[in-house]
Amino acid sequence: MKKYTLLLLFIYVSLNNVAQKQQPSYKDQWQFAAKDSSFYVTAEQQKELYATETEIEWFKDAKLGIFVHWGPALLKTNVLSWGRNGERPGAGKPAKNGIKPVIYDNLYKKFDPKNFNADKWMQQIKNWGAEYIVFTAKHHDGFVFFDAKNTEYSIMNTPYGKDICKQLADAAHKAGVKLFWYYSQPDWFHPDNLREKHYENYLPYMKQHIQQLFTKYGKINGVFWDHLATKYWQWDSYHILKDLKKWQPGIISNARVGFGWPLEDRGDYDTPEQSLGPVNHHRYWEACLTMTDKWLYSPKGPIKPYETVLSMLIQVAGNGGNLLLNLGPNGKGEFVEKEVVEVEKLGNWIKKYGNTIKNTRRGIYIGGDYGASTQIGNKLYIHVLQKRANNTEVAIVLPQLPTKIIAAKGITEGFKNHEIKNGKLILHFDKNLDNIVELTLAENPNQFERIETWKAKPISKEEFIVSESSFLDKNKKGTVIYNTKGNVFSEGIHLKKWWEPRKDDKNPSLSLDFTSAKKVNTVLLSENMRSHCVRDFTIETKDKNGNWNTIYNGKTIGEGLRIKLNGNAIYGIRLNVFKNTKAIQITAFNSYE
Template sequence: MKKDTLLLLFICLAISNFAQKKKSNYKDQWQFAAKDSSFYVTAEQQKELYATDAEMKWFKDAKLGIFVHWGPALLKTNVLSWGRNGERPGAGKPATNGVDPEIYDNLSKKFNPKNFDADKWMQQVKDWGAEYIVFTAKHHDGFTFFDAKNTEYSIMNTPYGKDICKQLADAAHKAGVKLFWYYSQPDWSHPDNLREKHYENYLPYMKEHVKQLFTEYGKIDGVFWDHLATKYWQWDSYHVLKDMKKWQPGIISNARVGFGWPLEDKGDYDTPEQSLGPVNHHRYWEACLTMTDKWLYSPKGPIKPYETVLSMLIQVAGNGGNLLLNLGPNGKGEFVEKEAIEAEKVGDWIKKYGNTIKNTRRGIYIGGDYGASTQVGNKLYIHVLQQRANNTDAIIELPQLPIEIISATGITDSFTKYDVKNGKLYLHFDKNKFDENLDNIVELTLVENPSKFERIETWKANPIAKKDFEVSSSSFAKAKNKPEAIYNTKGNVFSEGIHLKSWWEPKKEDKTPSLTLDFKSAKKVKTVLLSENMRSHCTRDFTLETKDKNGNWNTVYNGKTIGEGLRIKLNGDAIYGIRLNVLENTKAIQITAFNSYE
């Protein structure tokens, strides 16, 4: 009996310890019940908040927006808010390093963006081909870029001393640029945020900000919330959004309005972060990602080349979303020249081919190894992003359409003809001209609008399984960066705040970095997929080699940039291995995908 009693006691203690550990999860302390029942909503009440199709139309037409993360933090760190080593109410993890709060919170006293020119910003946004701008009126650190009447922690109490939001709003209205305010509900510098007097002190403070931002700056087109790991009722989100719809008729909201709503679809669209999102999501979405490796000004960070940005824009548009590209201005209030140059090249492309992207919807062909498609009316645009290896034809094969094709025209100069046979649509291109284009575009005129037909899957994206090859590399920086790491895709699914956590990274001193797949038997590879970490698109010259039956390695492709989701077409001959050689890179190489498809 005594042993049984001791065993029972041990089990109870173990359960108690487990429960305490579970209860001590950092984010749990920031989650608590509503002040009263009026803060909770029904599914019908949630539906009242959705924007109408008419209100969403301009947003779906726009396709490209500019995100701006900015703040005094750049004087000491390249990480906005998250670079502050203090308590993080609402966050899922505690701070472990960063700038001490007494230093971070006083950086505003030195912040003087004397070269800030709101009109110039808006002209740049337009030159870059964007239709709207999302500006951080208040981030998690609590600093306000507007003349907030209830705090001293604002732009008005810096050496600059002028309302940035007011200038941006006036300039946006004048330039015809749509304007969103980014507003973080959690505030890491307010003593009552998500604490004992949250409902009594902090919520009224937040509501005063929201009312000011959406009533005193003229027409505001949208709001970008950022709720972190909190619940919707903690911000009284239902009543706040109802008020905002009265103040700003037609306003649209992203999905970060707090967890816990009755219906799964929060806000008016989804917001994947540092990810291109899905190819066939059930509603509209916006991929927000950075021009460099950080959201804030990052002077030493890798800058994405325009080819990478364009490829992402085309993939996003073809798969039912917008691209929200973040650029972080410097301490003088100017966009970084090298970033702006790349963004302007994107704008130049949009001036030539923007009609195949803007004002369109995702195409009947689901994105795949060929690229993506867009459509408007009875026009279907095929965006061929796939590159071809040496001695490979320039023919793209797609499933036959359920609609008759009236005509086919090359928007870019590489297209030669099309034919339909055996249930397939074949698009033919001139090899040399095909290789010169980042995006080979074909316009198909159909007998009717294809939107009423079910979308067509174009690619069974099942790569050669890990059990069928051995992976090796010339080196790896750390144990977590072994080449095997990129084949662990657990957790890499479409969700808010998704980040790919695994990549291969060679040692800095590796002069000939390479990644090799040795197949255990011959494989007839037709497509190779390559991707880099979204924060480090830094490859500028690389080759692909394939191994023949005699063990010889032969170069089959030479490219400049990899970026996100580069597909390279091989001729389908049997090979025994494939190797990536990076010849030139601007920053640390970080490969997140290297897959082969038969």
């Protein structure tokens, strides 16, 4: 009897496991076949949609754009669309909390951005050194910022009652700012989106919007789709893109046009989100990053300081991309003053040194612990982002170039000279600054292969013991950042785990005690992209007697801070944070021999 019971239990568990494996995921319900065969495309048809090099050249020259996420949702939440606790067609996960739809979907009736001034926005964007704006004409929640004739859920039915998209288009044309419409194909408000009558009711509804946005507002330079976990044929993407190229000659499109295309490269460029993108990608890309912790207006969120935004811009430009920096306007229609202060500093830097970024392409030197490089013609710009520990020689060592250096000069203060020694290019400085060096080369470096500058292999987690002053919960212990696959230096890294101390920790610290002496050359630090909040910190190293010695004092960490050590043997390394504006969230603290 006991064996029989065990057998039944085994059969039940097995069948239950099979049933669970066969059970469709949440996103599976939003994926279905095309209406008819005309919605599917061949590889040749997909190639017809790519922008030419001439059409996308201005975009590659621009390097900086401003993303604007906005909407009535800010009256109740700081999470656009995802703050709505309703069904999420096209998404990979269901909503578990948020504002009830009956409340969220009626917030537009109180939305009155009476201080909105499109001309002021465009002037600010130009002051910040940006060349284009991407504006959320419609996000996933379905609210539209234009005078749509097929829905009441629009800006026209708010107390404000005026077409925001029309004003933005007119102001952009007048100011010479390029304009993209962001348009979400999934729509969590429309009852037929990705449901039974999707092709009969929703698709015509969406096409009316698209035709209006790209035929009634003058020149539109690009489109930023956001397809979530859907297929391209569900939006009839091929025919829509063909129409866009007819209505707006030269228009460029991002990659979020739906999965399932015959060729891997969708759209004209890739869009890594809340990540600085890859260091050596096979095509152009645009990193979408937020100025705070959220895409929408986040009044209590941490604001990225100018220093880290500049570092991100340099890293992105040096590795083949644009920075699309998001600012969320407030309910009055104005950009947040504290965010503006930091972005204006970025604009001032661009006024002085923009020629080393704008109109350039990624440099022959691949990004590494030194920083990043850009190039134009026979000019190569070395952007030094690396910081130096105490008593460390201020010099950058790179592989020798495959062509002769005709001249070398410092664009910023601090450069002394260069030398070629033992197959290496050595740049000498007299100050530990954010240096830019201009190298005039005998030949255009475009004709040569890019050069790897650093094999980023950190000391293995088996070779040190992690300890922290405190941790918020078991998922925020110091060890979690070393359990993430691929936790090495890379602009493409997008970590989901971090060390976070308790809020009542008065002296937060994270320590690595090495099992044996290590000759550390570089330390890499990063914060969670949504929480660049450290404002005062030190790095200490442990000597053979167990004493901790301060070797670096810093103010900001941000993303990918590299600190060069002198290479002497040490027995441990420690991060101490003395001042922070929000919760500390460290995603990387790696040592390299």
